[in-house]
Amino acid sequence: MRFFYFLLGAGALLGALAATPARAQDGPRSLPSLARRMRAAKDGVFPALVHIVNVEENLVRGRRRKSVSSGSGFFIDEKGHIVTNYHVAGQARRLFVTLASRRKVAATIVAGDPYTDIAVLRVDPKVAWPDGKPVFARFADSDRLHEGDFVMAMGSPLSLSRSLSFGIISCRERTLRAMRLAGLETGKYNTWLQTDAAINPGNSGGPLVDLSGRVVGVNTRANLAANNIGFAIPSNVVRDVVAELIRHAKVIRSSLGLTLQPVGALADTALGVAPDGVLVAAVQKHSPAARAGIRAGDFLEALGGVKVAVRFDEELPRVYQRIARLPRDLDTVLTLRRAGRSLRVPVRAVALARELGRELPVASWGVTVRGITPAMARELRFETTAGVLVTGVRAGGLAAGRLERGDVITNVQGVDVTDLAGFLKLVTTSLRAGDRLVRLKVRKGAILDVTVLRRSP
Amino acid sequence: MNRMSTLAKMTAAVPRVLVVLGLLAASADAGADVRDRVFVVRVVTEQATNTGTRRNTLAAPAIVAGPDGLLMVVGLAIEPDKDNHDTDVRVTAVGPKGWVWRAKLLGTVDDLECTFVRLVPADDRKMPKPVDLEAPPELGVGDPVRLFGRHGPLFRHAPRERTLKIEAVARGPQRLYALSADVTRWIGSMALTSDGRLLGFLDTRPTMPGRRGAMLGLGAQTVVVVPADVYAAAARRPPGQVKGRAWLGVNLAPFDEDREAFFSVKGDWNGALVTGVASGSPAADAGLEVHDLVRSIGPLRIRHERAEDWNIMLRAVQRLPLGQPLECDVVRFTRRADGEYDAKEIKRTLTLRERPLAFAEVEEQEVADLGIKVKPLTDDYRRTLRLGSGIDGVVVTRIARAAPVQLAGLRSDDIILRVDEHPVPDVATLKRVATAAKKAKRKKIALFVRRGRRTLFLAVDTNW
Numbered sequence: 001m002r003f004f005y006f007l008l009g010a011g012a013l014l015g016a017l018a019a020t021p022a023r024a025q026d027g028p029r030s031l032p033s034l035a036r037r038m039r040a041a042k043d044g045v046f047p048a049l050v051h052i053v054n055v056e057e058n059l060v061r062g063r064r065r066k067s068v069s070s071g072s073g074f075f076i077d078e079k080g081h082i083v084t085n086y087h088v089a090g091q092a093r094r095l096f097v098t099l100a101s102r103r104k105v106a107a108t109i110v111a112g113d114p115y116t117d118i119a120v121l122r123v124d125p126k127v128a129w130p131d132g133k134p135v136f137a138r139f140a141d142s143d144r145l146h147e148g149d150f151v152m153a154m155g156s157p158l159s160l161s162r163s164l165s166f167g168i169i170s171c172r173e174r175t176l177r178a179m180r181l182a183g184l185e186t187g188k189y190n191t192w193l194q195t196d197a198a199i200n201p202g203n204s205g206g207p208l209v210d211l212s213g214r215v216v217g218v219n220t221r222a223n224l225a226a227n228n229i230g231f232a233i234p235s236n237v238v239r240d241v242v243a244e245l246i247r248h249a250k251v252i253r254s255s256l257g258l259t260l261q262p263v264g265a266l267a268d269t270a271l272g273v274a275p276d277g278v279l280v281a282a283v284q285k286h287s288p289a290a291r292a293g294i295r296a297g298d299f300l301e302a303l304g305g306v307k308v309a310v311r312f313d314e315e316l317p318r319v320y321q322r323i324a325r326l327p328r329d330l331d332t333v334l335t336l337r338r339a340g341r342s343l344r345v346p347v348r349a350v351a352l353a354r355e356l357g358r359e360l361p362v363a364s365w366g367v368t369v370r371g372i373t374p375a376m377a378r379e380l381r382f383e384t385t386a387g388v389l390v391t392g393v394r395a396g397g398l399a400a401g402r403l404e405r406g407d408v409i410t411n412v413q414g415v416d417v418t419d420l421a422g423f424l425k426l427v428t429t430s431l432r433a434g435d436r437l438v439r440l441k442v443r444k445g446a447i448l449d450v451t452v453l454r455r456s457p
Numbered sequence: 458m459n460r461m462s463t464l465a466k467m468t469a470a471v472p473r474v475l476v477v478l479g480l481l482a483a484s485a486d487a488g489a490d491v492r493d494r495v496f497v498v499r500v501v502t503e504q505a506t507n508t509g510t511r512r513n514t515l516a517a518p519a520i521v522a523g524p525d526g527l528l529m530v531v532g533l534a535i536e537p538d539k540d541n542h543d544t545d546v547r548v549t550a551v552g553p554k555g556w557v558w559r560a561k562l563l564g565t566v567d568d569l570e571c572t573f574v575r576l577v578p579a580d581d582r583k584m585p586k587p588v589d590l591e592a593p594p595e596l597g598v599g600d601p602v603r604l605f606g607r608h609g610p611l612f613r614h615a616p617r618e619r620t621l622k623i624e625a626v627a628r629g630p631q632r633l634y635a636l637s638a639d640v641t642r643w644i645g646s647m648a649l650t651s652d653g654r655l656l657g658f659l660d661t662r663p664t665m666p667g668r669r670g671a672m673l674g675l676g677a678q679t680v681v682v683v684p685a686d687v688y689a690a691a692a693r694r695p696p697g698q699v700k701g702r703a704w705l706g707v708n709l710a711p712f713d714e715d716r717e718a719f720f721s722v723k724g725d726w727n728g729a730l731v732t733g734v735a736s737g738s739p740a741a742d743a744g745l746e747v748h749d750l751v752r753s754i755g756p757l758r759i760r761h762e763r764a765e766d767w768n769i770m771l772r773a774v775q776r777l778p779l780g781q782p783l784e785c786d787v788v789r790f791t792r793r794a795d796g797e798y799d800a801k802e803i804k805r806t807l808t809l810r811e812r813p814l815a816f817a818e819v820e821e822q823e824v825a826d827l828g829i830k831v832k833p834l835t836d837d838y839r840r841t842l843r844l845g846s847g848i849d850g851v852v853v854t855r856i857a858r859a860a861p862v863q864l865a866g867l868r869s870d871d872i873i874l875r876v877d878e879h880p881v882p883d884v885a886t887l888k889r890v891a892t893a894a895k896k897a898k899r900k901k902i903a904l905f906v907r908r909g910r911r912t913l914f915l916a917v918d919t920n921w
Contacts, residue, residue, distance in 0.1 A: 271914065
């Protein structure tokens with residue numbers, strides 16, 4: 001059956017190949033030619049393919065819990081760097097990769113970027129290639145892809161390592177509904193390649209390869225309810241992010257505090273917007289844009305003198321990428337239109353702040369807590385970042401029945417909690433003092449309650 | 458689930474919207490036979506589904522419990538499904554003369570498991586006079602009780618009767634009459650004396666351990682008649698009729714063991730700990746502060762021996778008189794240098810005001826020009842969403858199927874902040890602006906809405 005579909009795919013290819021004179025030369029031999037090209041492409045990338053097994057540690061209901069998961073990845077340089085997805089290995093405690101030679105070796109994590117769901121791992125080159133002959137995949141220019149181009153997805157679907165599936169690019173610029181990964185909005189800075197090459201759980205992090213044997217994307221998501229609707233991060237995005245991760249161990253992005261919206265159907269409304277700009281849908285409080293007086297409803301026409309035009313959702317990630325690259329030591333002039341008047345507003349971008357605070361377990365209380373960042377305070381509508389957020393409570397622990405997820409501990413033993421570090425200090429002090437009764441002030445939404453934790457003698 | 462009445466269980470399959478109905482009586486004196494003054498309330502729910510409209514009908518007997526056509530159905534919890542905006546609920550009531558009245562669902566009193574419905578006035582008839590619930594007759598062991606009510610899961614027929622004898626009488630804080638028989642299907646029925654006077658209603662939770670039947674030391678087949686006067690207070694202030702409910706403007710929590718331990722006090726410290734004070738509320742005006750302990754408000758001593766007392770206590774607070782200065786006993790805690798607390802008794806004078814309408818109680822209003830129903834943004838809703846005071850708008854509660862606003866992406870619970878360049882602080886403004894846009898024959902209008910924590914613009918095609 002599979003073979004039958006494969007032939008159909010190959011038959012469709014004939015027409016496409018015939019369109020170009022060079023390929024037309026293949027003539028009646030074009031089917032074997034396709035097979036040859038596929039095999040050549042596969043041979044170019046397969047030796048760089050790895051199967052990744054990671055041991056992750058999560059904080060669940062107030063305690064540490066380890067779990068094992070797996071995914072795919074591939075070598076990208078002779079230094080032993082491996083690209084995979086952040087959701088595969090970004091939060092791993094221990095990593096093992098199985099090489100094409102079927103040897104299993106340990107790997108370390110270099111860095112990860114949840115915004116684009118990319119992570120970089122590293123294996124010692126001497127371990128990876130004892131013969132001194134590194135094998136790694138090369139990236140293609142994903143901007144040159146077209147719908148209908150043939151691609152192959154490589155990886156370990158359902159842990160079946162070294163698997164290959166075949167399909168076409170179904171859409172080269174897909175926007176997907178935001179997904180939260182490590183609390184961050186994944187997909188804000190990139191569009192996705194949609195492919196019908198089969199992508200299943202375990203394919204994540206594997207390469208999507210064109211017929212010239214170059215990586216055009218990193219397989220990341222699939223709609224499991226559909227037949228072969230998979231998504232990959234375009235190679236141009238991957239290349240930039242990976243370079244940053246290797247160089248700085250993180251991706252530093254600039255932010256103005258703007259939420260933008262495509263003009264789309266709003267072009268004909270009384271808002272007075274035109275297709276040659278982008279609409280400001282929201283402005284974060286205390287952000288550079290808010291300080292510069294920019295408001296929701298303003299129409300952004302140019303960013304640092306360069307015009308921005310966002311008519312459709314697919315065009316939005318590029319503008320966010322441009323904002324992410326704005327200098328943070330110089331003002332950028334935004335050209336805006338408000339109520340028919342043109343405005344030029346200088347704004348200085350700031351570094352995009354960490355969105356989620358650190359999460360830590362407090363074993364003696366049976367809770368896990370997270371520090372509160374300004375972004376979290378904004379999201380959760382807290383007036384202040386003081387206190388720590390309870391993220392889990394262990395059943396049977398000291399805090400069971402007294403604290404619950406979402407509570408904010410604001411005061412311990414009469415001392416106000418400023419941040420996570422301060423909180424941990426108070427917990428340690430109380431523990432050392434041997435306090436039998438720990439008095440807590442707790443904020444539960446709008447309610448300011450008190451409770452106690454009783455330690456048995 | 459255990460607390461649900463039998464009929465409520467049977468109606469659980471209906472999309473959480475239930476029914477009521479009633480027979481009518483003509484006069485209001487307590488001594489008269491009430492059997493000819495019972496309505497049959499019928500609730501029809503219609504839910505639009507992908508395959509068509511699903512229709513459910515439920516009916517139950519109801520008694521005229523108050524003026525202005527207030528009907529009460531015992532043993533039934535009827536709550537509209539607030540999450541499902543595709544459901545329509547129609548309530549009618551059939552009177553003793555066979556007249557069909559339109560009626561409106563007011564809501565359910567959970568602890569009594571009774572639902573209230575109000576008849577819609579009609580020109581050609583008078584409102585029925587209420588049955589007196591306040592002073593039911595007193596009966597003794599062996600006296601006959603006539604159950605008058607439903608038989609069967611759906612009340613499709615005229616009320617039926619069955620006579621039983623009282624097996625035991627409890628004379629605690631509340632009289633209860635125990636009957637011993639399998640009368641599960643009669644739960645919620647009216648219990649009448651032999652001459653047709655209203656004694657009470659068959660309790661909805663008869664045989665559960667720790668419940669009323671068990672309180673009388675009787676067996677599993679025991680059911681209990683709760684005297685009518687227990688329902689009288691609820692009938693005086695039925696749900697939906699929020700007028701006259703007292704508002705303190707505080708969050709209160711029982712002063713339990715943990716809270717006592719926090720303030721290191723021992724002994725009889727019954728009371729309510731203030732865990733929040735709304736600005737501009739009577740409590741704020743009286744100088745109550747967070748973590749004050751309120752021990753009494755006017756005549757009401759705040760006590761809570763058991764967990765279930767707490768809600769009863771909170772309801773008692775709501776029934777305190779309005780507009781009169783009430784002296785409160787308050788304990789204020791001050792933290793000492795050694796970490797312990799000093800407790801100081803103080804007096805505060807509270808003048809309770811009428812509770813502002815909660816979001817759930819506010820009437821939906823239709824904005825026909827947009828094909829939506831909306832509610833104003835109330836203070837409690839603002840608090841729930843933690844919205845700042847600077848945000849004004851109206852909340853979308855229902856959207857007509859395939860309306861242009863739905864195609865534009867508007868969703869229930871969105872808050873409309875602006876229409877084109879016009880701010881929308883209230884429903885009237887929204888209606889005016891929508892009508893003006895329609896009259897101006899504008900091709901498209903832009904809605905500026907808040908959805909969760911973000912704002913966005915939506916373009917609505919006005920060519921509807």
